[in-house]
Amino acid sequence: MQPVYFLPKENFPAFLEALKGLGRVYAPVKVSKQSYSFKAVEKASEIAFEALRTILPPKKFFYPPSETLISYDDGRILEYQEVPEFKVIFGVHPCDLAGLGIMDTIFEDGPADSHYVRRRRMSMLVGLSCMPDKHCFCQSMGTDCPEKGYDIFLTDIEDGYFLQSQSTMGSAFLDGSGMNGILERAREAHKDRYKEFWIRRKDAFSIGFAPDNLRATMDMEWDNPVWDELGNRCLSCGNCTPVCPTCYCFDLVDVASLSGDSGERRREWDSCQFTGFAQVAGDFNFRPGPVDRLKFWYRHKLHGFDDAYGFKTCVGCGRCTVSCPSGIDDIVAVVNILQNSKKAEGKSDAT
Ligand code: SF4
Ligand code: SF4
Structure with missing residues (x-):
C-alpha cells in the first residue's frame, strides 16, 4: 500500500509551488458569478476550491475543441504533432477523473490517437474531493469514489488534506525530498476524519436512480x-x-x-x-x-x-x-x- 500523507492547509501554497516545479498548473478559477473554468494559476488564492463543475471538463487539455492534424504545402503532406508542455491539472473531482478514464480507454484503444495520448502522457492529475449539489448524480453512475485515474488525490478533512497517490509519478512526488516540511505522514486521527468525510459525502446525494x-x-x-x-x-x-x-x-x-x-x-x-x-x-x-x-x-x-x-x-x-x-x-x-x-x-x- 502506498504511504498516505496529511497536508495542513497553511502549507498548501508551498505544495502548489512544488507542483509548479513539475510544469504549468491549471485549476478551477471563478470566471463569472456562477461559472468556473480550468485556467493556469500562479497563486493558491486564484484557485476556486469551492468549484463543483467547471464549464468545460478537463478533457479540453488532451482533446482540444480545435486542432490541426495535418498540413499540406506545395504537394507535400506533413503530419502535425504538437510537442506538448507538461501540465498539472489540479482540482479534478471524482466524476471528471472517471470521465478522463473513459476518454483514455476510447482514445488509447487501438489504433491509439497519438494526439490525445501524447498530451495525456505529459500530464499529472491531482484530484480533489467535493460535496454534491442538487444536480450531481455520480453516485448513481458508480463514479462517486475516486478509484483510479489520478496521480494524487486530496480529500478535504477540514484543517488539511488527506493525500493518496496512485501512480509512480504521484508517489515519487509525495515521497520526494521536496515535500519535507510540507507534508506529514497521516496519523490515525487523519484516517478517521478521511473515513468520516466519505461517509458524510455518500449521504449527501439528493438525487439519483437505480x-x-x-x-x-x-x-x-x-x-x-x-x-x-x-x-x-x-x-x-x-x-x-x-x-x-x-x-x-x-x-x-x-x-x-x-x-x-x-x-x-x-x-x-x-x-x-x-x-x-x-x-x-x-x-x-x-x-x-x-x-x-x-x-x-x-x-x-x-x-x-x-x-x-x-x-x-x-x-x-x-x-x-x-x-x-x-x-x-x-x-x-x-x-x-x-x-x-x-x-x-x-x-x-x-x-
Ligand atoms: S437537450 Fe438542451 S442543450 Fe441539448 S441540444 Fe437540446 S436544447 Fe440544446
Ligand atoms: S451528466 Fe452525464 S451525460 Fe450529462 S454532461 Fe455529465 S457525464 Fe455527460
Missing part, C-alpha cells in the same frame, strides 16, 4: 410520450455535448489557402445534437428530428457502451443539465419518469 435496468428501461420506454415532449422543446443547440466529460465526436475540416497550394486539416468538436450530424449523401438524415437525436444521446450515455467496454459513458456530473437553455436535459428526471412507467417497473438489465 442504475441496474437502464438498458431495459430505454428499450421498453422507447415510445414513451416524454420523448416527444423533450423533442418539442429541444433547440438542437448542442450545448449538452461539449460540456460532457465523455463526448468526443468530431468533424474534419479542410482549411485551404486562396491559391489552393497549402492548407490544413483540422479536427473540430462536433455534436450529435446538431441537425446535420447524421445527414448523408442524397440529403438523407438518419436522425432527422430533435427527438431522434435526444433518444440516441440518452441511449449512448446510459448503456451504449455496456457491451463494447463494460462501462456507461455518463459519469453523473450534471453539466448537461445546467447547460441546457431549454431546461430539459435533466437525465435524472427523465430516467425517473421512464423507470416509474409501468413497462420498466421491476425489470433489470440482467433479466
Whole structure:
C-alpha cells in the first residue's frame, strides 16, 4: 500500500509551488458569478476550491475543441504533432477523473490517437474531493469514489488534506525530498476524519436512480410520450455535448489557402445534437428530428457502451443539465419518469 500523507492547509501554497516545479498548473478559477473554468494559476488564492463543475471538463487539455492534424504545402503532406508542455491539472473531482478514464480507454484503444495520448502522457492529475449539489448524480453512475485515474488525490478533512497517490509519478512526488516540511505522514486521527468525510459525502446525494435496468428501461420506454415532449422543446443547440466529460465526436475540416497550394486539416468538436450530424449523401438524415437525436444521446450515455467496454459513458456530473437553455436535459428526471412507467417497473438489465 502506498504511504498516505496529511497536508495542513497553511502549507498548501508551498505544495502548489512544488507542483509548479513539475510544469504549468491549471485549476478551477471563478470566471463569472456562477461559472468556473480550468485556467493556469500562479497563486493558491486564484484557485476556486469551492468549484463543483467547471464549464468545460478537463478533457479540453488532451482533446482540444480545435486542432490541426495535418498540413499540406506545395504537394507535400506533413503530419502535425504538437510537442506538448507538461501540465498539472489540479482540482479534478471524482466524476471528471472517471470521465478522463473513459476518454483514455476510447482514445488509447487501438489504433491509439497519438494526439490525445501524447498530451495525456505529459500530464499529472491531482484530484480533489467535493460535496454534491442538487444536480450531481455520480453516485448513481458508480463514479462517486475516486478509484483510479489520478496521480494524487486530496480529500478535504477540514484543517488539511488527506493525500493518496496512485501512480509512480504521484508517489515519487509525495515521497520526494521536496515535500519535507510540507507534508506529514497521516496519523490515525487523519484516517478517521478521511473515513468520516466519505461517509458524510455518500449521504449527501439528493438525487439519483437505480442504475441496474437502464438498458431495459430505454428499450421498453422507447415510445414513451416524454420523448416527444423533450423533442418539442429541444433547440438542437448542442450545448449538452461539449460540456460532457465523455463526448468526443468530431468533424474534419479542410482549411485551404486562396491559391489552393497549402492548407490544413483540422479536427473540430462536433455534436450529435446538431441537425446535420447524421445527414448523408442524397440529403438523407438518419436522425432527422430533435427527438431522434435526444433518444440516441440518452441511449449512448446510459448503456451504449455496456457491451463494447463494460462501462456507461455518463459519469453523473450534471453539466448537461445546467447547460441546457431549454431546461430539459435533466437525465435524472427523465430516467425517473421512464423507470416509474409501468413497462420498466421491476425489470433489470440482467433479466
Ligand atoms: S451525460 Fe450529462 S451528466 Fe452525464 S457525464 Fe455527460 S454532461 Fe455529465
Ligand atoms: S442543450 Fe438542451 S436544447 Fe440544446 S441540444 Fe441539448 S437537450 Fe437540446
